[in-house]
């Protein structure tokens with residue numbers, strides 16, 4: 001349902017108003033020239049910008065004509081240009097509004113019936129996406145605008161799912177780089193923009209959430225420009241078009257003070273600025289498989305962009321990747337294109353368009369579907385290396401086998417191997433012993449989402465704590481560990497706590513600036529190892545007010561010992577049922593994870609000890625019968641509410657000598673019997 005802005009657009013009228021005028025005005029509109037005045041006045045990147053502006057002036061060309069909207073194929077020097085199609089990916093930092101922008105584009109394209117109840121963030125269709133309020137998987141859709149089909153790829157913004165973004169950029173010719181009108185570029189903006197620039201994609205900057213009262217659009221544009229310079233963008237890339245949007249209200253404009261009543265300015269900018277796909281229509285078929293989906297009846301669905309030639313329903317094809325000895329053979333059973341929020345069955349798809357096809361049960365991401373008569377696989381898809389590893393094993397706890405439908409190492413192996421097919425940033429290696437697997441990913445959330453999915457599917461297993469993946473420096477032979485940029489936004493009164501906490505964990509402060517809405521923004525460089533388990537600590541220290549964003553920036557020489565958890569665990573002393581009588585005493589030692597009536601076992605972590613080191617406690621103790629007379633006097637115990645042990649919580653909590661037992665109905669933390677830790681006895 002469309003909502004309307006209730007707050008006024010408070011973006012100040014630009015000091016450089018003409019620079020923010022509509023893009024189809026004379027060439028003074030470009031961002032480079034917007035910055036020219038600033039160059040004359042001096043500034044941080046004066047030298048760079050001066051070089052850049054000089055080059056721009058030399059190359060000054062008349063403004064581009066708007067592309068014809070009608071479906072057309074132009075042949076330019078042997079290459080065809082599909083004027084009827086634009087392929088764009090929406091990229092941004094987490095929560096900057098990508099999926100909401102897709103909602104707005106779908107609504108404007110009248111994809112839904114006028115009386116149809118439409119959920120918000122409709123592309124976030126899987127359970128965990130809706131529960132967590134974030135996009136996890138990239139997804140395709142398409143809309144039509146004045147005769148042009150715009151294929152849209154929504155991508156996740158959370159750093160842990162960066163592999164999804166890298167992968168799908170292959171399908172796009174241009175990207176909409178969304179930037180929050182208050183926050184400006186954030187760590188993941190840098191990551192996704194770097195990927196887009198490396199792949200030479202056309203970048204259209206969309207300053208979103210202009211309805212926010214604290215919007216500072218001009219600052220956001222300057223920051224984005226600086227980021228581009230920093231990332232070594234070419235002059236052409238720096239000369240980006242900026243569109244302003246309030247995705248939530250379904251409006252866009254070429255200036256924050258001249259917003260249209262709908263998304264037309266954005267659609268116009270896409271059609272005008274993103275190049276139509278350049279393709280070789282008559283060449284043999286090449287389609288790089290970029291994504292996989294499953295359908296209970298149709299089986300594996302391969303998704304990708306047809307690079308050259310035409311793919312037809314019923315065609316016999318081969319699929320392979322560079323270096324493969326023997327291409328695999330297959331037949332296209334069904335073929336679909338994305339159209340107006342639906343997959344539409346078609347008989348053929350020509351180069352330039354994005355399609356989904358069935359019939360190839362063994363096809364993998366990164367393989368190219370080719371004409372059997374001319375097999376030329378495209379370069380396969382590479383994504384960055386994982387940084388965090390966890391051990392997944394068969395559950396060995398005293399309660400093993402009580403809940404799960406899938407509990408054996410064979411079950412685990414099959415499931416993890418299946419995951420590898422579409423989760424490109426994941427790695428699975430054999431662990432120590434036949435019953436365990438080393439699973440590596442881009443962060444605890446990346447692995448946490450997989451574990452939660454497996455839990456919901458009926459798997460029962462145990463995992464060890466997340467560990468960073470270290471490397472050896474080839475020149476010095478020294479140990480290297482992953483390093484991240486961490487940006488914390490926190491209200492003034494809690495800055496001290498953040499500085500203390502980050503300091504304890506060997507973080508180096510890089511910058512401290514005013515953040516959005518009266519907060520302070522502190523930028524750090526910090527080893528990934530020090531970030532494991534930091535979120536709970538930071539939320540506790542800042543009374544839930546701090547927002548932490550991180551992105552891996554590279555590797556650094558190992559920084560030495562880092563203490564990541566101050567408190568020890570309260571460890572169950574015997575197997576049995578928890579009693580209120582016992583908890584009444586135990587709760588004086590810390591915070592509890594369990595409540596009366598629950599079954600626990602010896603070695604289970606039943607709470608957080610208020611001191612360091614572990615403490616053995618008996619949570620099953622019953623009042624001795626000889627004390628019965630005193631019962632009336634004691635009255636019922638007043639127990640504090642236990643901390644719910646969710647999977648996310650457990651992954652943050654786990655110490656080196658602890659394990660997390662995961663079953664369809666429960667998550668328990670326990671001491672790892674193999675680590676030989678010896679809790680003291682209460």
Ligand SMILES: Nc1nc2c(ncn2[C@@H]2O[C@H](COP(=O)(O)OP(=O)(O)OP(=O)(O)O)[C@@H](O)[C@H]2O)c(=O)[nH]1
Pocket residue numbers: 092093094095096097098099100101121133134135136155156157158208209210211212245246247248249
């Ligand atoms: N005020 C305001 N809020 C917006 C706007 N667009 C999106 N939001 C809100 O921002 C939050 C995040 O929106 P999403 O669309 O999920 O952001 P996203 O970029 O897709 O997030 P990830 O996929 O997790 O990276 C939601 O609460 C939206 O309602 C906007 O134009 N104005």
Ligand SMILES: [Mg+2]
Pocket residue numbers: 098099100124134135154155156157
């Ligand atoms: Mg999203």
